[in-house]
Amino acid sequence: MADLEAMVGDSRVTVEDFRIEPGKVEEFARSITDPNPVFRDADVAAERGFDRLPAPLTYARVSRFPRYRPDDLEMYGFDLGFRPEYVLHGEQGYEYERPLQVGDVLTGTTTLTDVFQRDGGRAGTMTFAVYETEYRDEGDDLVLTDRATVIETDGAVDDDESDAGDGEDPTDGDDSTATDDTVPPATEVERVRSADDLAVGDTGPTVVVEDLERMHFVKYAGASGDFNPIHYDEPYAREAGNESVFGQGMFTAGVASRAVTDWFGLAAVDSFSVRFQSQVFPGDSIAATAEVVESHPDDGGVEIDLAVENQRGETLLTGSATATLSDD
DSSP: OHHHHTTTTOEEEEEEEEEOOHHHHHHHHHHTTOOOGGGTOHHHHHHTTOSSOBOOTTGGGGGGSGGGSGGGOOTTSOOOOOOGGGEEEEEEEEEESSOOBTTOEEEEEEEEEEEEEEEOGGGOEEEEEEEEEEEEOTTOOEEEEEEEEEEEOSSOOOTTTSSOSTTBOTTOOOOOOOOSSOOOOOOOOOOOOOGGGOOTTOBOOOEEEOSOOHHHHHHHHHHHOOOOGGGTOHHHHHHTTOSSOOOOHHHHHHHHHHHHHHHHOGGGEEEEEEEEOSOOOTTOOEEEEEEEEEEETTTTEEEEEEEEEETTOOEEEEEEEEEEOOOO
16 A cells, blocks of 8 residues: 555646547447437537537546557556456546537546545455546646546455445445336426526436446447446456446446436536446346435526436436526
8 A cells, every 4th residue: 555655646647639529429428328419419509509519428438548548558547556357436526617529639637636445344455546637628728627436346346245336336335225126217307597496306307228238338338438348248247256247337427417417408517426336237227317405596506416226226326416507
């Protein structure tokens, strides 16, 4: 740990010439099952106040591709000695100065902000690394701040022992009780433009993706650059101690982001963060929900809680988002 702790505070450029391209934006939106035309139709984008096509909330994951990585840096650019087959993505958060848009060319600088260890019970000793990446445009203006927590465990984490998988914190327990093997039906709500129209307890659209297949995870890998074989290579996943391949945590986060943007619109979102709790497997169906926990009509601010559950009522992800709404 002493060697890792000595690296805390170090920063390095980890993303270069990250170009936001229209074809990739559409591909990424499709990979998170988002049919919103704002990501592919310039006329719709213009109607919603954008001068260029915007990108989905979690699009910064595309910077994983080697072509954006100086000297082919892996992961977040720090060699911590973590074994990739036992690395989990524990938490992910974003703060937006503005949406990413087609034509942006971004540079990302990552700082290792913390490392620590925790006893995960049967998951063994877990080592946590916390990274913060600032994305700036060609004018050196800050566009996005990305915060990620990565966890290395002693071995594969079994869902029978704890609610953990890629992107999931094996110290968390599952407090869900539903067992009827169904997910709530998808719902639609009118887009809200004013905090005056919201009250604590109001719920947004339920976003449902049914009967997930391995192909969903492969499509997300191709769109995002997350090519960890544990998500598509069955022998590799089983050799690492998992029952099967399973979905990327950020795939589930992408589905959750739809509940936010469908409700408030992309431009209103100030922050989006998630904490992963359990794995999603081929054959699962998932539902993302959002609920208002704070509303501030005086300044237009709204805070919401997010959750994604599978058909067994197991919580895959919890999270939060903030937005600033106006009547414009």
